[in-house]
Amino acid sequence: MKHSQVFHITRLRLAGLYAGTMGVILTICAVGFYEAMAHSHVSELNHRIESVAGTLHDGLEASLQQPGKLEPVVQKFVPTLSISGVTHSHNSTALHYLGVFQEDGYYIRFLDLSGQLLASGGQVPSDLPVQIETEPWQTLEASDGTRYRQLSLLLKTANQTSWGYMQVGRSLSELDKHMVWVRLILLVGLPSAMLLVVAASWWLAGQAVQPVYKSYRQMQQFTADAAHELRTPLAAIQANLESALTADASDADAWDILRTVERQNTRLSQLVHDLLILSRMDSQELSAKRQLCNLNDLVNDLVEEFSALAIAANVSFTAGASSTVPIVLFGNEEQLYRLVANLITNSIQYTPVGGKITVHLKREDHCALIQVHDTGIGIAPSEQSRIFDRFYRVNSDRSRHTGGAGLGLAIAQAIVQAHHGTIQVESERDKGSIFTVQLPCK
Numbered sequence: 001m002k003h004s005q006v007f008h009i010t011r012l013r014l015a016g017l018y019a020g021t022m023g024v025i026l027t028i029c030a031v032g033f034y035e036a037m038a039h040s041h042v043s044e045l046n047h048r049i050e051s052v053a054g055t056l057h058d059g060l061e062a063s064l065q066q067p068g069k070l071e072p073v074v075q076k077f078v079p080t081l082s083i084s085g086v087t088h089s090h091n092s093t094a095l096h097y098l099g100v101f102q103e104d105g106y107y108i109r110f111l112d113l114s115g116q117l118l119a120s121g122g123q124v125p126s127d128l129p130v131q132i133e134t135e136p137w138q139t140l141e142a143s144d145g146t147r148y149r150q151l152s153l154l155l156k157t158a159n160q161t162s163w164g165y166m167q168v169g170r171s172l173s174e175l176d177k178h179m180v181w182v183r184l185i186l187l188v189g190l191p192s193a194m195l196l197v198v199a200a201s202w203w204l205a206g207q208a209v210q211p212v213y214k215s216y217r218q219m220q221q222f223t224a225d226a227a228h229e230l231r232t233p234l235a236a237i238q239a240n241l242e243s244a245l246t247a248d249a250s251d252a253d254a255w256d257i258l259r260t261v262e263r264q265n266t267r268l269s270q271l272v273h274d275l276l277i278l279s280r281m282d283s284q285e286l287s288a289k290r291q292l293c294n295l296n297d298l299v300n301d302l303v304e305e306f307s308a309l310a311i312a313a314n315v316s317f318t319a320g321a322s323s324t325v326p327i328v329l330f331g332n333e334e335q336l337y338r339l340v341a342n343l344i345t346n347s348i349q350y351t352p353v354g355g356k357i358t359v360h361l362k363r364e365d366h367c368a369l370i371q372v373h374d375t376g377i378g379i380a381p382s383e384q385s386r387i388f389d390r391f392y393r394v395n396s397d398r399s400r401h402t403g404g405a406g407l408g409l410a411i412a413q414a415i416v417q418a419h420h421g422t423i424q425v426e427s428e429r430d431k432g433s434i435f436t437v438q439l440p441c442k
Contacts, residue, residue, distance in 0.1 A: 018201035
């Protein structure tokens with residue numbers, strides 16, 4: 001429970017890290033999107049104002065004669081122009097005469113060099129500030145809160161004397177309304193997206209922690225199993241030593257105790273050796289010693305060597321039909337020997353008296369197939385996926401009796417994986433098992 005809580009807190013922190021990172025990224029993207037959209041609209045509006053102002057500027061300067069005086073030609077360019085101090089009745093759609101205004105909101109103003117308003121045209125509010133700025137572009141605000149974008153250009157007479165200023169601008173009300181909707185969408189969309197990000201982060205954190213938790217549980221189980229296996233021979237050695245030290249034992253009893261200690265020490269040494277092999281294979285320390293290995297000779301040697309063990313167990317042990325063509329692969333001969341030996345030993349241990357074990361070697365395409373077929377107790381379907389786990393035994397009592405620690409098949413699988421092969425089992429309860437090893441060969 002305590003460890004589960006630790007992983008739960010880890011998952012929570014990882015999900016928070018994911019969500020926080022994505023929240024910062026989404027916020028930056030939202031702000032960037034908003035600023036980019038606003039800049040794009042303002043740039044487009046500036047371009048249109050600049051185009052109109054440039055056309056008027058070029059057309060008017062050649063006709064202006066006296067600074068601060070509106071020539072009649074100006075009203076030809078802008079028929080609806082309102083002279084300051086004079087009331088005019090005209091259409092509000094100013095500047096249509098130029099064929100460049102197709103929308104409402106544009107205006108034009110003429111100022112003298114001192115900043116005094118001379119004339120205006122279009123939809124210009126009466127309370128819009130009249131300013132002469134050093135910068136050509138200004139953003140002004142009327143009393144009703146409406147903003148305007150304005151371009152101020154210096155006009156000169158025909159003889160290049162400063163005449164005054166021309167200001168062309170447009171209302172930003174439509175742009176402001178559009179950006180209000182954009183802000184609203186972002187303010188609603190961003191929290192909604194964050195909720196999805198939080199949910200996704202929690203799920204992703206669970207997926208990320210799950211293999212770690214699984215590995216931790218396997219390591220925890222492995223540690224517990226290793227401690228259990230080590231405890232048995234150590235306890236036997238301790239008990240025999242205490243018996244020898246606390247009692248007056250005869251020479252025969254002393255020798256029996258020593259033999260018992262030797263057996264338990266041998267079992268302990270074998271267990272440590274197996275664990276060391278698995279550890280080195282996990283770290284790939286043994287994979288460098290490779291050479292050409294003749295599987296025909298290796299299998300034949302193993303059949304001869306294990307015949308005595310099979311006879312002692314009262315089971316039949318033979319080599320089936322093997323390939324007459326030498327099957328050679330590039331690998332670690334010592335590991336391959338241990339691989340087949342473990343499979344044969346496993347079959348002898350789980351095959352009852354009178355049973356039969358057969359070893360087959362053949363070549364299929366570019367692979368070598370090694371099969372160990374026995375008529376033993378078999379493996380239930382529910383256990384077949386676990387038999388390659390370390391310290392797992394199908395029949396614990398029988399394995400303990402024969403000295404097995406449940407590492408043989410785990411070592412066999414590690415050797416097969418180190419040689420880029422596969423190992424499979426086909427088994428039926430009380431009918432036997434077939435272990436098939438497939439290894440790439442030359």
